[in-house]
Amino acid sequence: MSVEALSALGLSIRVAVVATLLDALIGIPLAYLLARRAFRGRALVDLLVTLPLVLPPTVTGYYLIILLGRRGWLGAPVYALSGWSVAFTWYAAVIAATVMALPLLVRTARAAIESVDRELEKAALTLGRSEWRTALEVTLPLARNGIVAGLVLAFARALGEFGATLMLAGNIPGKTTTVPLAIYTAVQTGEMGEAVALVLALTALSCVVLILAGRLGARAA
Amino acid sequence: MSRGLRITVLGFLVLCPPAVAGAQEMTLSVAISMKEAVETLGRQFMQSRSGVTLRYNFGSSGELQKQIEAGAPVDLFISAAQRQMDELEQKGLITTATRRVFARNVLTVIKAAGSTLDIAKPADLAGAKVQRIVVGNPKTVPVGQYAEESLKSVGLWDPLQPKLVLAENVRQALDYVARGEVEAGFVYTTDVAARSRQVVEAFRPAEDTYRPVTYPAAVVKASKQPALAQAFIDLLVSRDGQAALSRLGFQPPPAGVRR
């Protein structure tokens, strides 16, 4: 495997791991709120989180450019203040993967949280727990299998992200060229050996993730 | 076959219904820098031939080359560099006798219209204020190959590596500069007109630092409309065709160069 291919593989794993961690940080509390709290704008939040699942990745990528590009709503003030822009950096690949993978985690975790018997939460409240402690000690541990499954799906999605990443992060070898982009370029340039190596590497990695997830699930059950 | 290619080929099959008797249809795979020129001449072509429909497939020359190699049903290929055409010829995928160079272009470096950066010569690209430079991916995008040659000849290709952002075709490079995502980019002089309100030329690299940008056209061997494709090549090199290309900023092919 070439240096470029190895770097793409390393980058893909790094991007997917960081994106999954970010998803966990954002997605688990979000899933809890959507499952257990009635708040203003809940339907809107639900819609926004789910959209990347149904929209073509390029549409999500386009929105991300409008938001985070150097002249974007958020990107412009950041660039004006710091002279730095997230587009075409590996952070952009992380953001694209995070947004694209988030709905998979939120939906799976939310369903798992909703299936936890509410009486158990009420019991914890009567036994002196705040809602926050109840979520940590009762709801989330009981929804663990679903949350782990959601994280695995999110990781797999982040690993395979292509469209939105290409739009926001570009295809810069060594910086933003993740494995899916490297495979695309390799095929475009007729480097079939490289493409096959990367295809096999990504397939193997995905299998390892699924097997590990299966083990985790079995231990949790 | 990659997902992208397979979908492209499938797209061709879906979008090109079997030819109806009497109606003629021709697919042109065209280097995207030739977009406006080919569309203009295409309208003229269709007007003078009733029942003829042209379908365009724009992209980087390298991308279009790979599609033809993968068996895309294309009649005519117009490339922005000789290399892609050479490779197809070696593989026997074009009709060698039909190959003609019909235009020439010039490399230029652009910046955003409002940019206050002082970029007047290649060395200015190394300045700290220039954080990112977009070039076409040299592997598939001719404008990237020319930029690479030019920068190598002035010894800047390697030092500029960390700043380089690769575009999938020349119009994407143009778009990155127009959107302000990058400070500078390598495109053709003819491209600037497409986004003349958002980008301006900064400087033109010396023309002796890169091979001449010539556009060859050739009939694809698998074409079902070789005569029609040949007629389009004839139009490109005709007086009318050359006049139209000239109006859009293209130069005539170098003297004595036919293919």
Place this chain on the structure above:
Amino acid sequence: MKHRFSVQITKRLPGFTLDVSWTAGDGVAVLFGPSGAGKTLTLQCLAGLVEPDAGRVVVDDRVLFDAEAGVNLPPQQRRVGYVFQGYALFPHLTVAGNVGFGLRGRSRQERERRVVEVLERLDLAGLAHRRPAELSGGQRQRVALGRALAIDPALLLLDEPLSALDSPLRRALRDELRSILSGWGTAAVLVTHDFTEAYRLADRIIVYENGRVIQAAARAELLWQPASEAVARIMGLRNVLHGVVVKAMPDRIQIAWRGHTLEAVNSPTRSYLPPPETPIAFFIRPEYVRLIRKDRSAPDAAHHMNLMRGTVVGEADFGTVWSLRLRLDTPGTPAQGDFDLEVEVPHLVYEILEIERDRRWEFSIHRGSIHVLPT
């Protein structure tokens, strides 16, 4: 130990309004009534899981809720133990983990000591490391009780604690629950729709119907003096009948019914004096109707009051007793469809009297066994 608590709650839900007010003290107060009467909702309001629209809840001088004063303690500050209908044991924790769950904030040593103490008192010591899924129904009930009692609650709430169990186990556990509740001495409120259960477990019974309290009384008082026909029906009392007042006196009352004039004892505590011709409801317990043996001397009015004659028109064997349906000889429409009175006789009596063969009977009802239901 002297407990005292008062409950006054109004809660409007779509299509249902709970509006109740009652008090209780030491021992077990049972909220009894049909499903959907608002019993569980009351418990949830007491525990702070549901906020009432109006009212006041005071337990041992501690105000848990007061709409006017703007007091509404969250559940975690109420010190109210709650035993849920399905027990709601934490499936991911052991028995010890469940029982110790409410003891956060105490030192580890103290927590462990308390858990051991509770497990021993409830005869669960050997099961400390089991998970709820590995326990029998009775053990689960005890763990749920232990978990709620471990925190020394000021008030213990039990929502249909026996409904998750099969009926033989149910009887055994009903008695076990009774002894645990009296042993721990914690004031408790228990919800049930089963009158036997209510009667066995209660010191005081509060009868709910459709979001309201229709009677609150000590259990013996309720059994013998249901306050109304509605209470009698919810209690499942049989032979609830309608007659007309002939004459009402402080100690007795005469009622015209099915061509007879029945004599009944008037309620000594709530002496009820309706004018003659007033419609009146009353009930006769089936087990208090006396069939008169034919092999003895003729009945004498001093021992046999409210003497009537009838025919057995239906019967059912309930294992230890026979339930007979009697139609009176007097003309007119029978009071309960095709019969007038349900009478219950033990198997032995059924056999001795050869009721299977002999269907015509004379019977009497002591005036103390005819209970007037004020309207």
